[in-house]
Amino acid sequence: MxxxxxxxxxxxxxxxxxxxxxxxxxxxxxxxxxxxxxxxxxxxxxxxxxxxxxxxxxxxxxxxxxxTPEKRACKRREERREVLGWWRLLVWWCLCLAGAMALIWTDVVFGASITTAERVGLTVFTVAGYAVAIGVPMYITAPTKSTR
Structure with missing residues (x-):
């Protein structure tokens, strides 16, 4: 007993x-x-x-x-899954930003009626908007590797 x-x-x-x-x-x-x-x-x-x-x-x-070793391995798998998801989301938003830049700098949306200064202004506005709306929250919520 x-x-x-x-x-x-x-x-x-x-x-x-x-x-x-x-x-x-x-x-x-x-x-x-x-x-x-x-x-x-x-x-x-x-x-x-x-x-x-x-x-x-x-x-x-x-x-x-x-x-236990099993629990630690499971935790590492979960951490890798979180990091992979975070990176996929980051790549997705970078592709969206690249698409927005392509729309601004090609004549598809605005045609020839927009000046270079206006395109630069739209570019700055778009990059700043993405940084505030997406970049900062993504940076804050980035998964970190556990110490154990």
Missing amino acids: PRKLMNSRECMAWQPPAGWNDLSYEERFAHLKRLGLSFPLRTSDWDDMDYLQQVRYSHWLGQIMHD
């Missing part, structure tokens, strides 16, 4: 063995079962702990049991 470590200090004093980060959830659970250990979700001193201590213990428990 697994013995429960009673309070949070006892639980968090336990150190995982070498190679723990390479074990799957099932292998971790089997290892703890062989040792006769069980980590409770709420320790005996849970009600005595302040909120920050509860968060630290929950985070520690999540790291010990759930930070």
Whole structure:
């Protein structure tokens, strides 16, 4: 029968063995079962702990049991999918901007009735509009690589 470590200090004093980060959830659970250990979700001193201590213990428990190679690989796949989507959207907006420039600088829309100064003004207006409407939000929401 697994013995429960009673309070949070006892639980968090336990150190995982070498190679723990390479074990799957099932292998971790089997290892703890062989040792006769069980980590409770709420320790005996849970009600005595302040909120920050509860968060630290929950985070520690999540790291010990759930930070597996499979979960990290899944997270990396999700990050790659987000980055790829972001780049596709960026390329799409750049193509739209190039299309707008083509419409301004060719005689398709305005014909010969527009002067070069007016084309330059429209170009500046269009580029500034794209920068404010698309460029800045895209820069702000660019996905970043996680540290873990």
